Amino acid sequence: MSLEAFSVSRPLTLGVELELQIVNTHDYDLSPSAADLLRLMARRKIPGDVKPEMTDSMIELSTGVCENHADALEQLTRIREALLDCAQRLNVGLCGGGTHPFQDWSERRIYNAPRFHMLSDLYGYLSKQFTIFGQHVHVGCPGPDEALVLLHGLSRYIAHFIALSASSPYVQGTDTGFHSARLNSVFAFPLSGRAPFxxxxxxxxKFFDKMTRTGVVQSMKDFYWDIRPKPEFGTIEVRVLDTPLTIEKAAALAAYIQCVSRYLIEERPFALSEDDYLVYTFNRFQACRFGVEGTFVDPQTGEHRTLHEDIVATMARLAPHAEALGALPALQLLAGELEGCGNDATWIRQLQSRERLLPEVVRQQCLRFAGAVR
Known part of the structure; x- marks a missing residue:
C-alpha cells in the first residue's frame, strides 16, 4: 500500500476533536450509551461530526474547518448544546477529563464496529484500557514538506501542550501522582511516541514503504505518534492533549497551537535537528508527571527551567501572532489558569481533597462541561 497524496489546505486553519465521557447520573460511573446518543445526534444538524470511539462509554466530536479561536469556540458550543440536549433525553451526563477517575476497565465493552473489533483482537486488554479521553488539534498546511517542518517544530512544545491540558490524575480510584496519566496508556501501544525525523x-x-513492507503498518491510522501527518485532510494532528473540562479551554488550547504554528512559520526561531529529540522524552515525562511545575530542558541550550517559566516566556513571544489571529482571549484564559490552579488535573485534585468522593468530582466535571460552573 502506497502513501496517499497530501491534500492542500489553507495554512493555519484548525480542526478540533474531543473525546468525551458518557456517565450515568446515579453514581457517575461510565455508561454504555454511545449508540443511543449517536442515534439521537444523527437527527441534529451540527457543524462537524460526532462519532463512536473504541468503547461504548465514549464518543468523539469534531468541528469542521475553523479559521480562528472564535470560530472553533462557536462550533464547539453548537455541538455541545446539541449533545447536552440529547444526553438529557437519555438521562446521562457528559464530561471532559483525560481519564474517568474510578471506572474499571474490565467492565468496558468494545463499540460494535469492524475496526474497533479488529483493534480489540490485535491489542487484547489494552483496547479496553484505551477508554481514555484526549483532544486532537489539526493545523492546516499548504503542502506536505511544510507539514513535516511544522510537525518537528511543534515537537519542541509538546511538553507545553501536555502540561496545560493535563486532566487525568486518577485511574481506577487511585491518585497516580501524574497530572496526565492518560498518556501512560498511549505509550503501551506499538508505534507510539515521536515521528521519524x-x-x-x-x-x-520511503519510510512509509519500508513500514508497509513489514506488514506492521497499513495506513497512517496505525501510527499513534504524538504528532502525525493527516494527508487526507492536508494537516498535521497534535494528539497529546487530555480532554479539558470545558470547551472554552479546548478552543483556547487549539488557538495556542495555532499561535505557536504561526510563530514557527513566520519567524523560524530555530533550526530543526534530530538532536532536538535528545530531551524530548524527558520533557514529555516531566509534563505528564508534574504538570506546569515540571522541568523543561531547552533542546538547543541545555538550560533547565520550569515548564511554567517556559510557557510564560513563550506566550510573550506569541503576543503579536495571537493579535493577528484574534487569539488574545485564548492566551489570556490559559495565562489566568496558569497563574491559578495551573491545569485541570490540579482542579480535580483540589475538588477531591474537599469532597473526598470521586463520583461527586465527576458530577461537577459534568457541570463544568455544560457551562453551569467554572
Whole structure:
C-alpha cells in the first residue's frame, strides 16, 4: 500500500476533536450509551461530526474547518448544546477529563464496529484500557514538506501542550501522582511516541514503504505518534492533549497551537535537528508527571527551567501572532489558569481533597462541561 497524496489546505486553519465521557447520573460511573446518543445526534444538524470511539462509554466530536479561536469556540458550543440536549433525553451526563477517575476497565465493552473489533483482537486488554479521553488539534498546511517542518517544530512544545491540558490524575480510584496519566496508556501501544525525523514527503514516503513492507503498518491510522501527518485532510494532528473540562479551554488550547504554528512559520526561531529529540522524552515525562511545575530542558541550550517559566516566556513571544489571529482571549484564559490552579488535573485534585468522593468530582466535571460552573 502506497502513501496517499497530501491534500492542500489553507495554512493555519484548525480542526478540533474531543473525546468525551458518557456517565450515568446515579453514581457517575461510565455508561454504555454511545449508540443511543449517536442515534439521537444523527437527527441534529451540527457543524462537524460526532462519532463512536473504541468503547461504548465514549464518543468523539469534531468541528469542521475553523479559521480562528472564535470560530472553533462557536462550533464547539453548537455541538455541545446539541449533545447536552440529547444526553438529557437519555438521562446521562457528559464530561471532559483525560481519564474517568474510578471506572474499571474490565467492565468496558468494545463499540460494535469492524475496526474497533479488529483493534480489540490485535491489542487484547489494552483496547479496553484505551477508554481514555484526549483532544486532537489539526493545523492546516499548504503542502506536505511544510507539514513535516511544522510537525518537528511543534515537537519542541509538546511538553507545553501536555502540561496545560493535563486532566487525568486518577485511574481506577487511585491518585497516580501524574497530572496526565492518560498518556501512560498511549505509550503501551506499538508505534507510539515521536515521528521519524524526515523533512520531505519523498523521504517520509520511503519510510512509509519500508513500514508497509513489514506488514506492521497499513495506513497512517496505525501510527499513534504524538504528532502525525493527516494527508487526507492536508494537516498535521497534535494528539497529546487530555480532554479539558470545558470547551472554552479546548478552543483556547487549539488557538495556542495555532499561535505557536504561526510563530514557527513566520519567524523560524530555530533550526530543526534530530538532536532536538535528545530531551524530548524527558520533557514529555516531566509534563505528564508534574504538570506546569515540571522541568523543561531547552533542546538547543541545555538550560533547565520550569515548564511554567517556559510557557510564560513563550506566550510573550506569541503576543503579536495571537493579535493577528484574534487569539488574545485564548492566551489570556490559559495565562489566568496558569497563574491559578495551573491545569485541570490540579482542579480535580483540589475538588477531591474537599469532597473526598470521586463520583461527586465527576458530577461537577459534568457541570463544568455544560457551562453551569467554572
Amino acid at each position: 524526515v523533512l520531505t514527503w519523498d523521504d517520509f514516503g
